[in-house]
Amino acid sequence: MKFKKTFSKALALIMCLSLGIAVPMKTAKADSLKVVTLGADLTESQKESMLKYFGVTKKEANIVYVTNDEEFKYLGKAATKEQIGSKAISCSYIEPTNKGGLKISINNIHWVTENMIKNSLITAGIENANVVVGAPFNVSGTAALTGILKGFENSSAGEKIDENKKEAANEELVVTGNLGEKIGQDEAAGLINEIKKEVVKENPKSEKDVKNIVKKTTSSYKDIKDKLSDEDIEKITALMDKINDLDLDFSKIKDQLNDVSSLLKEKLGSEEAQSFFSKIGEFLRNIGNFFSNLFS
Numbered sequence: 001m002k003f004k005k006t007f008s009k010a011l012a013l014i015m016c017l018s019l020g021i022a023v024p025m026k027t028a029k030a031d032s033l034k035v036v037t038l039g040a041d042l043t044e045s046q047k048e049s050m051l052k053y054f055g056v057t058k059k060e061a062n063i064v065y066v067t068n069d070e071e072f073k074y075l076g077k078a079a080t081k082e083q084i085g086s087k088a089i090s091c092s093y094i095e096p097t098n099k100g101g102l103k104i105s106i107n108n109i110h111w112v113t114e115n116m117i118k119n120s121l122i123t124a125g126i127e128n129a130n131v132v133v134g135a136p137f138n139v140s141g142t143a144a145l146t147g148i149l150k151g152f153e154n155s156s157a158g159e160k161i162d163e164n165k166k167e168a169a170n171e172e173l174v175v176t177g178n179l180g181e182k183i184g185q186d187e188a189a190g191l192i193n194e195i196k197k198e199v200v201k202e203n204p205k206s207e208k209d210v211k212n213i214v215k216k217t218t219s220s221y222k223d224i225k226d227k228l229s230d231e232d233i234e235k236i237t238a239l240m241d242k243i244n245d246l247d248l249d250f251s252k253i254k255d256q257l258n259d260v261s262s263l264l265k266e267k268l269g270s271e272e273a274q275s276f277f278s279k280i281g282e283f284l285r286n287i288g289n290f291f292s293n294l295f296s
Contacts, residue, residue: 032154032156033095034060034061034093034095035062035063035093035095035151035152035155036050036051036056036061036062036063036064036093036094037064037065037066037092037094037148037151038051038063038064038065038066038091039087039088039089039090039091039147040065040067040088041068041087041088041089046136049136050134050136053107054093054134056093064150064151066088066146066147068084068085068086068087070146070150071142071143071146072084073146074145074146074166074170075142075170077171078171079142079174083142083174084142085142085143088143089143090135090139090141090142091133091147092131092134092144092147093130093134093151094131094151094152095129095131095155096126096128097128097129097130097157099128100130101128101259102118102121102122102126102128102129102131102256103129103131104117104131104132105132105133106132106144107132107134108134108137108138108139109135109140109144110139110140110141111142111177111180112141112176113185113186115260115263116173117131117133117144117145117173118256118260119172119173119189119260120173120176121145122253122256122260123168123169123196123246123248124161124165124166124168124169125161125162125165125248126152127252127256133147133148140177142173142177144173145169145170145173146170149161149169162246164246165246167242168246175235175236175239179191179228179232179236182227182228182232183228186264187223189260189264190264190265190267190268191218191221191224191268192236192239193260193264194217194261195213195214195217195236195240196257197254197257197258197261198213199213199244200243200253200257201250201254203244203247203250204244210244211233211237214233214237215233218233218236221268
């Protein structure tokens with residue numbers, strides 16, 4: 001009887017293999033929760049220096065490499081060849097968490113900021129993670145998000161990210177970076193966040209409706225709207241139309257969006273707020289003039 005059971009199990013295994021049915025197998029990794037992505041074009045000494053900067057060894061984290069071809073795959077439609085470059089340099093450390101939101105820090109990255117990266121990760125659907133982005137020398141960081149998303153997917157606590165979300169998130173980073181050159185980095189991150197908040201909340205039915213939201217939101221910021229060209233508005237609209245097609249759930253991401261808003265509200269003052277404080281100032285000046293005339 002025991003022989004029959006053993007024979008039956010062996011026969012079932014042979015049949016599975018002959019039919020091409022996969023048999024689950026566990027793969028041993030270092031610490032597959034923590035992932036470090038390294039630019040494939042770094043020298044060995046540079047790779048070692050980045051591991052040291054992130055505070056891990058090859059035995060303590062899952063190491064994956066990002067190539068220049070991968071950077072072009074996700075950035076080629078939004079960024080220029082000059083912006084992407086010919087070598088993969090940017091590196092990142094990713095540790096998905098159960099709570100605490102997105103914690104971002106950067107080093108030797110000058111074109112993108114922590115808030116730009118956070119905005120893009122929200123679009124990609126990542127809610128909680130500790131992320132460190134760096135390079136062995138000063139770089140733009142244009143392709144940093146490509147590595148972060150790849151790292152998240154390779155973490156045991158991460159998951160596969162929809163390709164459309166990846167593309168939209170990378171485009172968001174580039175569009176925001178380009179705007180940052182005209183209106184300031186924090187101002188650009190704040191503006192894109194506010195527009196995205198309205199688009200996701202309203203879920204417009206057409207690109208024309210998306211554009212109306214873009215125009216309405218940008219017109220609320222006096223110091224910014226005059227600096228934006230028609231081309232800027234078109235690029236923001238195209239980006240937001242892509243984000244709108246992702247069908248993001250506002251109830252799930254509103255806290256993340258509001259968190260970015262609270263960080264950047266001092267940089268991005270609405271026209272209404274500026275008008276309010278202007279009226280207060282005018283009121284106080286009128287009072288001063290009244291008493292000055294009264295006793296003159």
